[in-house]
Amino acid sequence: MTRPRLAALTAVLAGTCTLAACSAAPDDGDPAAGRAFAPAVTTSVPAPTKNVEAVTWNLATGEPATLDPAMAGVESISTVVANMCEGLFTLGPDYRLQPALATGFAHPDPLTYVISLREGVTFWDGRPVTAEDVVYSVRRILDPKLGSSWIGWAVNLEGVEATGGNEITVKLKKPDVMIPNFFAMPAFYVVQKDFAEAAGRDFGTARGGVMCTGPYRYGSWTQGQDITLTRNDAWWNTEVKPRIKDLRFTFVADPSAQTAALASGDVDGQFIVPRAAHKQLAAKGNMLFGTSLSPTFLAVLNPDGALSDPATRQALRALIDYKGIIGSVYQGTAQPLRALVPPAAWGYGKEVFQAEYDKLPEPVQDLEKAKTLVGRSAKAKEKIVLAYTTASEEETRIATAIADAATQVGMDIELKPLTGEQFGAIFAAPQARAGLDLFLVTGYLDFPEPLSYYQFFTSSSFYNFPGYKNKDYDTAVFTAMVTEDPTARAREVAKAQALMAEDLVNIPIATQYVNVYYGPELTGLVPRQSYLITPWATALGGK
Amino acid sequence: MTLTIPALRARSAKRRRRRPFTVSLAVAFLILVAVTGLLAPVLAPHPPDATSLLNSLLPPGTEGHWLGTDSTGRDVLSRIMYGARLSLLAPLGVVLLSGVLGIAVGLLAARAGGWADAVISRGMDIVFAFPSLLLAMLVVAVSGPGLTAPICALAVSYTPFVGRVVRSVAIQEGARPYMESYRVMGFGELWVTLRHLLPNVMPVLIAQSTLAFGYALVDLASLSYLGLGVRPPDADWGSMISQARSAILQGEPWSGLLPGLVVLLTVVSVNVLGEHLGGSIGRKQSEGA
Numbered sequence: 001m002t003r004p005r006l007a008a009l010t011a012v013l014a015g016t017c018t019l020a021a022c023s024a025a026p027d028d029g030d031p032a033a034g035r036a037f038a039p040a041v042t043t044s045v046p047a048p049t050k051n052v053e054a055v056t057w058n059l060a061t062g063e064p065a066t067l068d069p070a071m072a073g074v075e076s077i078s079t080v081v082a083n084m085c086e087g088l089f090t091l092g093p094d095y096r097l098q099p100a101l102a103t104g105f106a107h108p109d110p111l112t113y114v115i116s117l118r119e120g121v122t123f124w125d126g127r128p129v130t131a132e133d134v135v136y137s138v139r140r141i142l143d144p145k146l147g148s149s150w151i152g153w154a155v156n157l158e159g160v161e162a163t164g165g166n167e168i169t170v171k172l173k174k175p176d177v178m179i180p181n182f183f184a185m186p187a188f189y190v191v192q193k194d195f196a197e198a199a200g201r202d203f204g205t206a207r208g209g210v211m212c213t214g215p216y217r218y219g220s221w222t223q224g225q226d227i228t229l230t231r232n233d234a235w236w237n238t239e240v241k242p243r244i245k246d247l248r249f250t251f252v253a254d255p256s257a258q259t260a261a262l263a264s265g266d267v268d269g270q271f272i273v274p275r276a277a278h279k280q281l282a283a284k285g286n287m288l289f290g291t292s293l294s295p296t297f298l299a300v301l302n303p304d305g306a307l308s309d310p311a312t313r314q315a316l317r318a319l320i321d322y323k324g325i326i327g328s329v330y331q332g333t334a335q336p337l338r339a340l341v342p343p344a345a346w347g348y349g350k351e352v353f354q355a356e357y358d359k360l361p362e363p364v365q366d367l368e369k370a371k372t373l374v375g376r377s378a379k380a381k382e383k384i385v386l387a388y389t390t391a392s393e394e395e396t397r398i399a400t401a402i403a404d405a406a407t408q409v410g411m412d413i414e415l416k417p418l419t420g421e422q423f424g425a426i427f428a429a430p431q432a433r434a435g436l437d438l439f440l441v442t443g444y445l446d447f448p449e450p451l452s453y454y455q456f457f458t459s460s461s462f463y464n465f466p467g468y469k470n471k472d473y474d475t476a477v478f479t480a481m482v483t484e485d486p487t488a489r490a491r492e493v494a495k496a497q498a499l500m501a502e503d504l505v506n507i508p509i510a511t512q513y514v515n516v517y518y519g520p521e522l523t524g525l526v527p528r529q530s531y532l533i534t535p536w537a538t539a540l541g542g543k
Numbered sequence: 544m545t546l547t548i549p550a551l552r553a554r555s556a557k558r559r560r561r562r563p564f565t566v567s568l569a570v571a572f573l574i575l576v577a578v579t580g581l582l583a584p585v586l587a588p589h590p591p592d593a594t595s596l597l598n599s600l601l602p603p604g605t606e607g608h609w610l611g612t613d614s615t616g617r618d619v620l621s622r623i624m625y626g627a628r629l630s631l632l633a634p635l636g637v638v639l640l641s642g643v644l645g646i647a648v649g650l651l652a653a654r655a656g657g658w659a660d661a662v663i664s665r666g667m668d669i670v671f672a673f674p675s676l677l678l679a680m681l682v683v684a685v686s687g688p689g690l691t692a693p694i695c696a697l698a699v700s701y702t703p704f705v706g707r708v709v710r711s712v713a714i715q716e717g718a719r720p721y722m723e724s725y726r727v728m729g730f731g732e733l734w735v736t737l738r739h740l741l742p743n744v745m746p747v748l749i750a751q752s753t754l755a756f757g758y759a760l761v762d763l764a765s766l767s768y769l770g771l772g773v774r775p776p777d778a779d780w781g782s783m784i785s786q787a788r789s790a791i792l793q794g795e796p797w798s799g800l801l802p803g804l805v806v807l808l809t810v811v812s813v814n815v816l817g818e819h820l821g822g823s824i825g826r827k828q829s830e831g832a
Contacts, residue, residue, distance in 0.1 A: 259792055276789035324596025328616070390770050393789050397596070397615050400776050404594040404615075415775050417688065 039278065039333050041513065042288040048524040048541020054246040055522070055540065058258060060272040063224065063251035068204025069189035069212065070141045073149035078186070078532040079271060080227060080249055085191065085212035088115055088134070089184040091530045095347055095448045097180060100237075101129060101190055101213065105183070110175040110482070111158070115183070117166040121236045123192045124217040131162035136193040138168075141186075150187040153179070175482040177489065181447040185533060215242045215535050226250050229537075243524070243541025262517055269518030269540075271531060275331055275394065278515070285520040289333055289513040290527035291344040294444040295453075296395070297337070298402075298507040301387075301426075302437040303466040309379035312411075313504040316438075318370035319405040322363045325510055329397045334510040336363040339497045340453060342511035344529075347448030349490020356494035360501050363508070370409040380411055387416040387439040389423035395440050398509065402440075433465060442512070444529065450493050451480050457505060466505055473499045566819045569812035576809055580627030587621035592776045600795045613783065613798035614790050623802055626778040630806070633690050633772075633779075634759035638752045640698035645705020646741070646748065652706070653713030654736055664710070667703035675700030676762050683771040690773055693766050701755050708751050712744045746824045753817030757810045764806050780806045 057079075064076040069085040072078040088102035105115040121129045138160045141148045156179075158171040172179065182188060195203075195211035202208025206221035213236065216229035227249040231242050250267060252258050255274035261267040262281055273281060281287045298316065306312050322336040335342070338360040346353040374380040384406075388399040399415055406413040416436060418426075425432035426439060445453055456463040458474045473496050480492035500506065516527040524539045579586060588607070595616030603611045603619075610619040652663040675697055682696040683689075716722065717740065725735045766772040767781025775782070780802040787799025 255789070256792060274789065274792065276792035279793065321594075321596050324599075324616075328596040328599045328614075393614075396775070396786075400592075400615050401594045401596050403776060404592050407592070417770065417775055 039282075039287075039289045039331070039513070039515075041291055042526055043290075045286070045288070045526055046523050046543070048243045048522070048539075048543065050243065050542030052244045052522070052540075052542045054248060055244045055268045055537075056248045056250060056266070057537075058250045058252050058261060058267040058270040060253065060258060060270055060274075062253040064227075066204040067210050067218065067221070067227070069186050069191060069210065070146055070148040070150065071204065072186040072189070072533075075272070075532065076251075080229070081186070081189070081210075082531065082533055083216040083229060083247065083535045083537045084210060084214045084218060085186070085189040086214045086535070087184050087186065087188040087190070087533075088117070089180075089188075090534050091184050091447065093526070093528065095528075095530060097184055100184070101134070102183065105180070107180075110484070111172045113170040113172075113179065114163065115168050115170065117168065118236065119166055121213055122234060123195075123211050123213055124232055124234075125192075125195075125211060126234070127192065127194075129190060129192075129213060131164065131166060131168050133193045134168050134188075134190050135160055135162045136196070137190045138188060140191070140196065148186075150182075150185065153182040153185070153187045175484075177481055177484055178449055178452055181449055181452070185446055215240070215538050216247055219246070224251075240538050242535075242538040244537055247537050265519060268522060269516065269525075271514070271516050271527070273515050273517045275333070277517075278331065278333070281517045285518060286522065287515070287517050288525075288527050289515050290529070291342075292444065292512055292514040292529045293342060293345040293446075293448060294442060294514070294529065295337055295340055295342055295511050296334075296398075296440070296442040296509045297340060298386075298509065299439050299441055300437070300466040300505050301433050301439055303468075305437050306379050306382035306384045306411075307437055307466075309377045310504065311373045311377035312380040312384075313507065315370040315373040315377075315380055315409060315411065316402075316406075317361075317363075317504060317507045318366045318373065319402065319409055319411070320363070320507070320509060321365045321401055321405060322509070323365065324401065325398055329394050329401075330510065330512055333513040333515065337508035337511050338363055339501055340506050340508050341445065341450040341497065344511065345445045345448045345450055345453075346490075347450075348486035349493075352487060352490035352494055353450070353497075356498060360498070365405070367405065367409055370405075370411075374410045383412045383414055384437045385414050385416050385435060387418055387423070387426065387436045389420055390417045391420040391423070392442070394512075395442065399440050427463070440509075446533070450497070451477065451489075454493060454496050454500070455481070457500060468503070468505045470499055470503060473503075563819070565815055569815040569819075572808060572812045573816065576627050576805070577631060579624050580631055583621075583624040583628065587618075587624045589618035589621045591617065591622045591625035591778045593617060593621075600790055600793070600798065602795065603797050603801070610801050611797045613786060619783075619798050619801055622778040622783055623780070623805055626780045626783060626802065627805075629690065629773055629777060629779040630760065630764065630781070630809075633694055633763045634756050636694045637697045637701060637759040637763070638756045640694065641701035641705050641755065642748065642752055644698065644702040646709050646744070648702060649706040649709025649711075650713055650736055650740070650744075653710045653717060654732065654740075660710075663706075667706050670700065671703040671707075673700065675758075676765060679762065679766055680769070680771060683766065688771050688774055690763075693763060693772060697759055697762055701759065704755055705748065705751060708747055709744050712747050713740055716740050716743045746827075747821075750817055750821035750824055753813060753820055757813035757817065760806065760810055760813070 059076045059079055061076040064080060066077060067081055069081050072081040086100045088100060089097045090100040092098045101118055101121055102115045103118050105113050107113055117131060117134060123129060141150050142154050156172045156174050156176040158173045160168060160170050163169040190213060192211040199208035204210055206223050209218045215232055215235045217232045219228035219230045221227045229247040231245050252261055258270060259274055259277035262270060263284060278287055300307050326334050326336055338357055386399055388395045390396055403413040403415050454477055455461060457468050458477050459469045476492045476496035480489045483489040483492055514527050514529050516525060518525060521543060522540055523543045524541050525536060598612055598616040599614050601608050601612040605611055608618050613619055648663055652660045678700050679693040679696040682692045686692040722735060725739060763772060764781030767779050768785040770785060773779045773782055783802040784799045790796065790798050
């Protein structure tokens with residue numbers, strides 16, 4: 001070997017060893033102890049006592065494409081917009097509706113909601129919020145040309161009108177108990193009509209900006225670099241005092257770079273912290289977890305192949321290593337699921353839901369049972385193509401483990417890794433679903449209403465990809481949608497839940513915790529799924 | 544005993560030609576890797592795809608898992624052994640395919656001469672200027688992940704490496720008197736090229752291909768690292784390193800470090816062998832001259 005090559009080899013080995021040394025080291029040479037990081041759900045943290053001049057917050061999902069509140073259905077957009085724009089209501093820590101730009105609503109009949117607007121609220125430029133601005137904002141989202149994902153709320157909408165100086169009325173074609181939840185969603189975020197019309201297509205872009213009423217006003221956006229928001233000292237909500245003056249968002253999407261930036265303090269905080277960095281960051285600052293409204297599950301796409309036999313679907317459920325997934329893949333930051341909608345999303349009728357949930361089969365791996373089921377079914381031995389996104393390391397590991405367990409019980413699962421874009425196409429284009437039998441997916445509910453998820457699997461729903469048809473299921477969901485009484489509604493929803501669990505159109509796996517990290521000098525923010533639609537930065541401040 | 548000067552020279556030349564220790568070491572390592580890959584079903588302690596989530600990221604030295612386990616609890620040693628198959632076969636495919644294409648293009652350019660040589664040479668310059676890894680990524684983007692497309696794309700990228708050498712040696716050989724004598728004797732151009740010219744090109748080609756094998760191995764490992772190579776759950780060294788990224792962040796780098804080390808040692812071994820072959824051929828040609 002020549003000297004240069006020896007030197008090169010030495011350099012590479014030294015580099016690799018340095019990389020290993022730079023990563024988080026297991027505790028005291030005991031690898032088992034190193035893995036014994038035990039995250040717990042945080043429900044409260046000390047309130048901030050000091051003002052902070054500036055905080056740099058990283059958006060784990062990268063730079064937003066726009067800051068138009070109508071498009072706040074994407075994590076990167078929602079995380080920023082939630083601090084600038086407000087709906088008529090907001091969600092409290094318990095996910096219950098709280099007044100925001102409205103003070104309350106009346107519901108004189110099942111088809112009518114009369115909403116009283118708060119007086120004296122102004123946009124950042126000092127102009128008052130009018131009923132006309134509110135109606136404009138709501139109707140703007142209903143324009144299909146805009147392409148807002150929030151248009152879906154209006155499927156039963158008859159119309160929305162200004163019925164007074166400080167009053168709007170929402171009329172429905174048929175009763176829909178989920179409607180009030182949308183008053184706190186971006187579907188009802190209020191923007192200034194004149195500003196939006198003048199900005200036209202530039203509204204929400206770096207050039208056009210936005211005009212809202214929230215606790216932080218749009219400052220600047222240097223594309224590819226950062227977005228800066230500045231505290232709105234004229235915010236109507238005088239009960240809450242935002243402690244941070246300037247909020248700067250960065251767009252580091254690479255997990256390794258995120259970890260380095262958070263660990264070094266270059267970035268003060270971030271939601272969706274890479275799992276591999278949890279232990280390292282927990283030792284440096286506030287690595288916090290909260291329950292989420294998010295299920296991870298296997299969804300059937302092809303109703304005609306191997307999965308047409310219920311025995312195949314039952315075998316699939318039996319072969320999932322729930323314990324390993326929770327303990328190893330999610331490192332304890334998740335809970336196994338018996339039903340598609342996680343318990344945290346029971347926004348009402350908790351006793352009813354709990355009783356019915358407990359009756360569902362316990363999620364445990366039982367390879368013998370899976371083998372027996374496969375032995376009984378010829379269909380179960382046919383090839384199943386399982387799609388998953390490589391954008392999620394956790395889902396890659398889960399899919400790999402499922403495929404291996406399937407082999408052990410005599411099933412044949414072919415893995416189909418997809419990029420984030422390819423995976424996203426599954427939801428939009430039938431051709432993207434061609435050739436796929438099953439996909440591993442993580443979804444989330446916008447608000448704690450199980451119906452909002454179960455309605456996707458009624459026979460007429462666009463998102464009912466396998467064409468699931470069960471009259472009893474449809475009846476239960478549609479009855480629930482017009483049932484105002486929470487307990488009675490919970491019974492109907494639980495009925496639908498039990499039918500879905502029996503038919504196994506979807507195989508629930510786990511519900512992950514939502515997580516956040518912020519530096520040791522900060523406090524006040526409890527991680528909740530609602531950070532996407534509430535001004536979370538107002539809770540944060542100095543210790 | 545008295546040695547004459549010619550005898551001393553002969554001994555000195557023999558000493559010079561003796562295979563260096565590093566080359567022996569490299570050959571031994573490559574044989575070891577090839578045999579390990581070939582006999583992986585017999586030698587590997589576990590099936591390469593057998594997962595055990597609760598036994599993930601076990602450190603090297605754990606009972607039953609000498610080199611530890613990866614993030615899904617698969618045995619690292621078994622995956623390295625099975626991974627040798629794809630990690631060595633795929634570059635071999637690139638080398639063979641680029642060898643065939645390079646010989647055809649190089650010989651055609653050398654024997655045709657004139658405008659055909661100019662066109663082929665400029666064509667090779669253009670392909671040569673395009674980064675091989677980028678071309679492979681573009682092809683994968685169009686055709687989807689898997690090994691066939693990257694092998695073909697890399698083979699096309701590597702063709703100028705082979706083609707240029709073949710053309711250069713073929714032009715040199717073509718100018719030698721023995722080639723002219725075959726033509727005078729009435730043998731056809733194709734017969735002379737294949738029967739007499741090609742065998743003289745082969746030694747140089749083998750040395751060049753050995754080096755190309757190392758480059759191809761690294762390129763294919765890079766593609767697998769980027770998730771564009773082998774399809775899961777198949778094992779290859781590049782994808783093993785890729786899958787270990789988060790484990791490295793967690794302070795448990797072994798499942799990525801070890802396949803990385805194997806890639807490193809294999810590439811170094813191949814390069815040592817390639818350079819040795821190239822040097823030997825050069826010496827023989829100088830001695831022949």
